[in-house]
Amino acid sequence: MSTPAERGTISGQMRSILPLLLAIGATLVLYVPQIPMAFVDWDLISYARVLGSTDYVQTIVTLFKDVRGEIVPGYYAPLSSISLMLDNVFTGEPSAWITVFVNLLFHCLVGILVYLLAREAGADDVTASLSALIFLLHPVQASSILWFAQRKGVMAAAFYLGSYILFLKYAKTSSSAHYAASLLLFIAALFAKPTVVVFPIALVFTLVFLHEQLDRQSIGRRVLQIAPFFLIALLTGLVTMNSEGISYGETSPDVPLLERPFVAAAAIWFYVQKAFFPTGISPLYATWEVDFFSVEWWLPLGSLVTLAVMVFLLRKRLSAALLWSAANFLIPLFPVCGLLKFGFLRLSYTADHFMYLSMVGFAHFFAFAMRMLYGRLRPSVSYVMIACIAAYLAFLAVQTNSAAHMWKDSVTLWSHNLRMNPDNWTAHNFLGHALIRAGQPQESIQHFRKTLELKQEFLVRKRQSCMDLERSGNVQALQFEKQKIAPVQAGMYIAHHNLGNGFLLSGMHKEAAEQFRIALQLKPEYVNSRVNLGIASMEMGDAGTAIALLSEALQSAPNNFEAHYNIGRAYRAAGQKENAKKHFIRAHQLRPDYPLPPDS
Secondary structure, three states: OOOHHHHHHHHHHHHHHHHHHHHHHHHHHHHHHHOOOOOOOOOOOOOHHHHOOOOHHHHHHHHHHOOOOOOOOOOOOHHHHHHHHHOHHHHOOOOHHHHHHHHHHHHHHHHHHHHHHHHHOOOOHHHHHHHHHHHHHOHHHHHHHHOHHHHHHHHHHHHHHHHHHHHHHHHHHOOHHHHHHHHHHHHHHHHHOHHHHHHHHHHHHHHHHHHHHOOOOOHHHHHHHHHHHHHHHHHHHHHHHHHHHHHHHHHOOOOOOOOHHHHHHHHHHHHHHHHHOOOOOOOOOOOOOOOOOOHHHHHHHHHHHHHHHHHHHOOOOOOHHHHHHHHHHHHHHHHHOOOOOOHHHHOOOOOHHHHOOHHHHHHHHHHHHHHHHHHHOOHHHHHHHHHHHHHHHHHHHHHHHHHHHOOOOHHHHHHHHHHHOOOOHHHHHHHHHHHHHOOOHHHHHHHHHHHHHHHHHHHHHHHHHHHHHHHHOOHHHHHHHHHHHHHHHHOHHHHHHHHHHHHHHOOOHHHHHHHHHHHHHHOOOOHHHHHHHHHHHHHOOOHHHHHHHHHHHHHHOOOOHHHHHHHHHHHHHOOOHHHHHHHHHHHHHHOOOOOOOOOO
């Protein structure tokens, strides 16, 4: 039996972590009812081989070998992909609810680690609990939890913070076990999401700002101890640049060097605003157009530089804890703020899920600032401050509930996005596909048509800009504008194809055929448009044209189920029953779940 003293100690420990447990409980209450029952169709095709795999050992081996990012397009992140695959163990097949719930559990684990990191940095229990609460409840985290593909973000954050905490323990105890464990967890974080390569920089700033709380070893010696982290980060960065380049190629815009500081500064202020006042949450934000002749574009960069200079000059007067927290907010944003080239830039310069790890720094900054302010206020005023913090937390919870609700399904997600950004052609395109899957093809037509119109307007505008730049002799800007045009122009065939699909599924066969013909003019080798043009021709009663088109498609894609099944229909309509039977049988071999027609 425990002694009264021991029971008192246990009781005190429980009281100290009670706010953290309440924070985790509030997070579960907010998110569990919002977990989608079906995968939101964003990156679903990219992860299809991982989500549907049942050969676990072979897939694991292949993912670790796939340094080119060919199985899952993008950067090399085998651990997070393996984690998504292993979700199938619970149900035997891909389950959106299980996958997102695991994301949520990772998020809660990260919240606990945020608490522990704050404690290692010198925070008391209340301050550390407030840090965890802000991190867990903040609405910008919704996309990282409810978008299945962001397993890499929550998983990498767990390893990152575990490595961070262990390194701080090592700095205080010089335990080689802590050091080795920190290094191993950092490697695991890189295998989950390589954007955590910035971790060694965070460690350097930690030693600078929190060195008084660590042991008395010199900063120089500590920096040498961080050297292995830098080396591993460098190697990972090289692999990531290679896999990004192979996966996205020319579709990833190379922002001119002159524009990158402006984009980065605007992105940082955007994230600061979203951290303090998170309204207008959206899955995709509008892409910016840099204008050097506008004061609007000089203000973010100028104000950021001014603030940096002021902080440097006043650094000895400022709180070390606040400076450390601010550094932990800014450092994780470095790879994703627009200074470096990466695939998501083709959609937008900003995204909520880029903030996931940065919110650790914001949560600590907010909690440390509130603790310092509370300590300087009179007791009567301190109650007002507590009420304001409670109101702010309630505001975050309401915003989180709203942000989480939009991930209910694909139609809800992209409809919300278009309310926030009505001219986003990516959202129109995604919503069109979501409506087709929801059995509403006629409603999809307007969104596919809008996608096409917006892309055409973009090309007209950019071509005119190229002509103006060519006349002015601005070669660098001209090259950048051409880079923007290339991927949009190259993808126009799919915009026509999607619109044709909307028409075809709505029974508007003549209009569908017109769009498929245009798609084939733009990309003659695109088999799907040839197959669908054959289907449209057959539906209009032209079996001969359908047979010719579908035969051409089968020459390029002999195992295309749609082509075999529909050429069978066309042969049957033309009275060629033997040819029809042959293709129906082949279609059934390709898709055994699809029944043969009665007369086959």
